[in-house]
Amino acid sequence: MNAAAPISPARIDLLPDGTPCAPDYGDVYHATAGAFAQARHVFLAGNGLPGRWQGRERFVVLETGFGLGNNFLATWAAWRADPQRCERLVFISLEKHPLTPEDMARVHRSSEEAALAAKLVAQWPPLTPDLHALDFEGGRVQLLLVFGDALQTLPGLQAEADALYLDGFAPARNAELWSAELFRRLARLVAPGATAATWSAARAVRDGLASIGFAVERAPGFGGKRDITVARHAPRFVPPRPAAWRPPHAGPRHALVIGAGLAGAAAAHGLLRQGWQVEVIDRQATPAAETSGNPGGLMHGIFNAPDSLHARWFRAAALRTARLAAPALAQGRVSGRLDGFLRLEPRLDEARARAQLATVGLPADWIDWQDAAAAAAFSGLPIGIDGGDGCGGWQFGQGGWLSPADWSRHLLQGATFRGGLAVQHLRRENGLWQALDADGRVLAAAPVLVVAAALGSPALLQDRARLSLAPVRGQTTVLPAGWPGLRVAPSRLRPLSGQGYALALPDGRILTGATTQHDDPDPQVRAADHRHNLQRAQRLGLVEANAALERIEDLAGRVGWRAVTPDRLPLAGPPVDEAALAAAAAAGRQRLDALRLRPRRHDEEGGLYLLAGLGSRGLASAALAGEVLASWITGAPCPVAADLRDAIDPARQSSARSPGGRSSVSPSTERS
Template sequence: MKTAPITPGRLAFSPEGVPLAPEFGDVYHPAAGALQQAHHVFLGGNRLPSRWGGRKCFVILETGFGLGNNFLATWDAWRRDPQRCERLVFVSIEKHPLTRVDLGRAHAASPLPELARALVSAWPLPTPNLHPITFDDGRVQLLLGFGDVALLLPRLVASVDAFFLDGFAPARNPEMWEPRRLQRLGRLAAPGATAATWSAARVVRDALSAAGFTVETTAGTGGKRDITVARFAPRHIAASPPGGWQAHDAASREALVIGAGLAGCAAAWALSQQGWRCQVLDRALEPADVTSGNPAGLFHGSFHRDDGPHARTLRAAALATERLAGAWIAQGRIAGQLAGCLRLESRWDDDAARAALAAQQIAPGYVDWMDRATASERSGLALPSGAWSYPGGGWLAPRDYARTLLAHADAGFRGGVDVAGIERRGSLWRALDARRQVIAEAPVLVLANGLGAKGLLGAGRNAALWPLTAVRGQISSLAVDALPGPLPCPRLPVAGGGYVLPPTGGRLIFGATSQPDDTDPALRDADHRLNLQQLAGLSGGDADAWSALPWRGRVGWRAVTSDRLPLIGAVPDLEALDSASRADQPRFVPRQRDARGGLYVFTGLGSRGITWAALGGQLLASWISGAPCPLEADLRDALDPARYALPRWRSDS
């Protein structure tokens, strides 16, 4: 999908104080008040809060977030309802989101000040992404989609219980109400879904009817004589594709996760956000003691000229990491720094880099270009080239991060457990030891054990599905007080031909080597010398001057896929694939999952485990729980392990 730049909305006020949108020549809400309209039209028109009573999860989709008053009114109603659902998910699309400053102005006198402040504080950068945000300890989840409804609506993956059809008047914003777009709502509607809108225009009612809704008009409010309400009652319900989107109906909502590194701990955290309990197994005695046990690592997004799947998924992942890990760094829960990160780029000159940024119109605050002099001054190093600057990037201790994720999950941990095999018996997936004895079992099994997942998933024909390569990496560190002369100690992480982090724990950490299919666990002087050369290239220092200093190091192995993107999702069923007629895209590939449970993978994070963890966990949890997907459908496909089950996708990778 070609992304379009996000143009923030402008905010003005009428003499009476009613908020206006100058681009559309319309008001954001009637003079009678936004909350009155929200309660009468959207909550009342969808028979809320009564319909969400007793539900595990209730999903609302809104077209037109505007000032967020419908969300605030719904959140407030949920809070005040003693029969409320366990989790409320509010998905909303907005083509012209306000800036955080203007959103704060709009809610300066909000009748719901606590909720409004929380919304303004969590307001994301206006980048063309889906932005998952959580409130009330994850029980209220806001999924904001910034972009044109024509582009985003077909790419949402969700099962929606109620639709809030909002937006400026059809005469002023016809694209929002275009019949073909409204007819797509039927694809997203859950059984018994409802819809409501303040518009009683014939074109809106006809489009809802064509989407499978039974449509009625009822009394309006705020100067509107009639409003439209509807109930999803299609004459025909299409069968779900083999890789379709449905939640498991296992009453226990229990999952077994193999692997307690960043991936496994993030999986447990994200599943807990959806009301699932996990048991996490690892062959190490403590969580995050293998590759995720490095003392520190960096994280940042990515910028590509064409903004393809790599750039878009990494942007979403980096923003998710900034939201989650940034808060824990600020609270002192994990060691780290969120003050920016530089990625050197020697292939582009200043003019070309700035022209590419201008062409994409990426929101300020996500990525910028720094010329060599500015980047050197900012980092405190004599850098060899200009650099991409990621203000939301930084570094952290991955072991701290993984263990904090696990501590925030409803999960139990068992270390010192070596899983030698897996099997399914009835409705349960089992982890087995070397004697084929059952270690643990659950309806859902997640393989988040890096390279070990490939061995558990089988050889032979299955091997083609898992193009994972073991890449050895050795990092080095030197005591800061032992360095001679000017210290090459950066103020923020710098990467490109190696990386170096700001001093942590009195040591300068740098590296790393990248050696495919190298199984040597020993620290090697030759690798340390290579790391020193990379450090010298980044800092303008002298590698020979440091070569005799006492050093430390650590070796680990990264699981890297052939297309450098993770494998996240349900495991394909190759036998069923042989007879599948629609399997021309990953989403149509049959899976080893059904209503009772399933088998999933979360691996292949490569050298970006810190960056991928939070979003990857949320994506995996959406697969398992049926919650709305935090990525657009084409990006979900790009990370889907089934992409390697299709010859066309394998040949294109």
């Protein structure tokens, strides 16, 4: 699912009887007899639900055509009403033309499931060409919305669907969504024993299902239709799994995570959401006591034109973090604000910025350009930011800042934390990973191990992984409330960045910085670094140009080291087995250009995973990276497209070369 065309919202009209229709397709969204009645008769009953999900750990539905969302609401309502329901329901739905938030609210004002519809409307995402995860019932019901053309987005999905809801507009009006190519792309997503149902009884639909191994039947129709189509996957031949496929963990759902900073907390969070028992250990007595202990940090996406792999990852990650953090921020459990962030761009003018926005086509509620006056008004800083007459910048509507320590502790809720345990060695014995101290004593053990020890990860993994992580020193500066030379009251300052950054903490102090220093192991807070941070704060417009800098050594600050990868993307997944990789490359009998084909340590030893390299954007990346990692481990549908998972796969740092002698394909160009 590579960079896609901008999303074009649906147009909705209402027929005289109130039935919603799509004028661009000349078709209605559901039968006049009622959307929920149709959903229950065609899609639920046609797929043997709720009976088929009963007693299951997880049940996955894949729908072609989200439309108004009534099939999802009806399925969610049935799940809620079933005392024998599965532990987790995942509903994946594709939609090329999603509704605007206003239209979603309008069409659900009189919904048969008004309470559930209101929760869906409240979470409706920005219309960006991404995979959006919406959580309900404490995460036990998840809606994965894939905005974009189905033929383009299906190859990027990583899931096994237990039930297919085929619900596009009529084949005569929307032939692409019923084409032979679409069925071929659905085929690899079908779980053993899957079922399918659709209101259409067209020959092309029945032939399409039969072509991918479904036994197709007619069933009594609904809403004036004589027949509908139901089917069960019963292929005559089951091809072997592709070489890249690796079975999920099948043993006890228990994991040990080493490291309780942002990475370890995110790994725990991802597994907890899948119903796992998670133990987290750290050498410090409390979570987030090292670099993740800064009082604040920026959280936002990035923007490139054209839409790059990096931009797509950080957009998806920031959207996910904003959604997960919103309740905690509202309840005061996490300090921060995510109601807007400004990234100054002195090299851009209005015309060039607007041209870039038009190229990518992202909605204004996600990103918009602010000229110098608007940027100053938004940030709370006077005109003149970044020198001269000022400059404009990108406003990220859901960006802002979070307390890394608060956020880490929030992600750890539900895990067992044990501090003051310095792990020196790892050992696998009797099916368990053991964390050992310097004297060889077992500190903790579990069948699945996640190493999330930041810069300490390579030493723990030793020859089990080939990692490239660089330590980058950063020092922050905290300006006390009322500090002389400030050009803005802290209560008016909005989080922003340019050459440096600034954000206002809840107690009236202002956090600014941070330095970027390579090969610098000094742990001491330095006056020279405070001076550097203040000089950049002057360029931001935060501090008067001639502000007195005496007694600068009395300012508070903090030093930490970011674990940075060469491509500035995180590492999440199982490490590569370098010895097996070298043997395969030498033999030349196995394709190694695709990352997912490379042999892993967990193939041989089982249950070894990594989450590290969050760098300077850990607040944006951590939560989604943890959920991607959890999908590796548990087999849950992956919350990002395949090329984004490849982009953060540790295999991209492995040493494989293709049979032709060239280095393996980089994640920015690799295709699914």
